[in-house]
Amino acid sequence: MEVRAFAPGTVANVSCGFDIMGFALESPGDVVTARRREAPGVVMARVSGDGGKLPCDGRNTAAVAAARLLERAGSDAGVELELEKGMPLSSGLGSSAASSVAAVVAVDALLGTGLSTLDLLHCALEGERAAAGVPHADNAAPSLVGGFVLVRGSGADARYHSLPVPGELAVAMCHPRIEIHTREARRILPERIALADAVTQWFSCSALVAGLCGGDWDLIREGVRDVVAEPVRAPQVPGFAAMCDAARDAGALGCGLSGSGPSLFALCRGRDTAKRVCAAMKERYEGDGHGTADAWASAVGARGARVLD
Numbered sequence: 001m002e003v004r005a006f007a008p009g010t011v012a013n014v015s016c017g018f019d020i021m022g023f024a025l026e027s028p029g030d031v032v033t034a035r036r037r038e039a040p041g042v043v044m045a046r047v048s049g050d051g052g053k054l055p056c057d058g059r060n061t062a063a064v065a066a067a068r069l070l071e072r073a074g075s076d077a078g079v080e081l082e083l084e085k086g087m088p089l090s091s092g093l094g095s096s097a098a099s100s101v102a103a104v105v106a107v108d109a110l111l112g113t114g115l116s117t118l119d120l121l122h123c124a125l126e127g128e129r130a131a132a133g134v135p136h137a138d139n140a141a142p143s144l145v146g147g148f149v150l151v152r153g154s155g156a157d158a159r160y161h162s163l164p165v166p167g168e169l170a171v172a173m174c175h176p177r178i179e180i181h182t183r184e185a186r187r188i189l190p191e192r193i194a195l196a197d198a199v200t201q202w203f204s205c206s207a208l209v210a211g212l213c214g215g216d217w218d219l220i221r222e223g224v225r226d227v228v229a230e231p232v233r234a235p236q237v238p239g240f241a242a243m244c245d246a247a248r249d250a251g252a253l254g255c256g257l258s259g260s261g262p263s264l265f266a267l268c269r270g271r272d273t274a275k276r277v278c279a280a281m282k283e284r285y286e287g288d289g290h291g292t293a294d295a296w297a298s299a300v301g302a303r304g305a306r307v308l309d
Contacts, residue, residue: 002035005106007305008146009087010094011171011265012138015226015256016204022094022138023148023165025173026302028087030095032062032102034110037078042067049085061096062103065127069104072123073113081106090179092259094139100127101143105305120144122156129155132182139259146304148212165301166215172252172266172277174243174295176285180236185260188232197227217253217269224254224267237262238290243281250280271297 008029012022037043044063047056054060058067062083070077081103087095101124108115115123121144125135135155142149148163193201208223210216234240234257243264244255251273252266264281268274274297282295 001110002033003106003110004031004033004308005102005109005305006031006308007098007102007105007143008302009098010139010142011173011258012094013226013229013257013259014208014265015224015230015254016201016208017138017150018226018229019136019138020151020205021149021208022142022151023300024142024146024302024304025093025171026298027296028093029143030086030098030102031084031308032099032106033082033084034066034103034106035080036110037080039078040076042070042079042081044083045080046082047085048083050089053089054083054085059130060099061127061131062099064130065100065124066103066107068126069107069113069115069120069123072119073111073115075111075113077111079107079110088175088177090181091175092180092257092261092263093175094143094259096131097124097128097139097143100124101140101305103127105144105307109307117145118159121158121160125155125158132186134186142301142304144305146302148301150209163209163212165212166217168270169220169300170268170271170274171298171300172247172268172274172281172295173258173263173298174266174278174281174285174293175263176237176239176293177291178237178262180233180261182260185233185236189229190232193228200225200227220267221253224256226256230257233257233261237264239285239288240264242288243284246280246284247277250277252277267300271299274298
């Protein structure tokens, strides 16, 4: 018997929501296949789609998360995993979280552990700890449950709260084909910020949440602003400011880094606008000679992880 599970990529931070906000994308995502084996424990049988960059052993985030699930469930079962990477590495799209989430969903379904959704999240966060050094849930929670979530705490203390999403809200994604490693992107952040910046960030975060809850497009527009992490991280992405300008000129409500980058997200009112913004960002990046980029539109707060037929 085997079980295949898909977990979507995500946008985390969402500009003002550093470490506390994230939402699920329709695609891309990762697929993990789980099978029973006689010997206890977790083994990685195969990893594909990664260009040979990821470990195919117990260090893989999928294996780490699955091993934690067995431990939490008190199971001595043996499990073999195959990971199909459907998303670029170090892209700011929650790649490690998607692998971890797909693994726990597949293994949970295979073994029928009966663990709660929160238990599955905590297990997935051990994969995040292995990948990035910190078990923050702003990628893993939306990848697991879908939608747009507000998270608090990390690791075993992590909790999530689903936020409402206006039906027309869409996102334009642009992924420059470069890599930015999360550990390094966190290392360069300041440990302290000015009070004036903190006040601005508090307002932006509150405006975004209020805008989502009330369907207020002006508040959503005001909320997509980051004066804490983005000013430090953005210089790592060639043409970042120009792409954001192009997104807004094409009708985006706001634009920012997805996670630690290099991917950019732009919130839009309607999928047609999102498609137009995608084309504008990609054209600006490539037209300015920075390289190649991929762009696509998605609903904001799409479905989370699920078992595949």
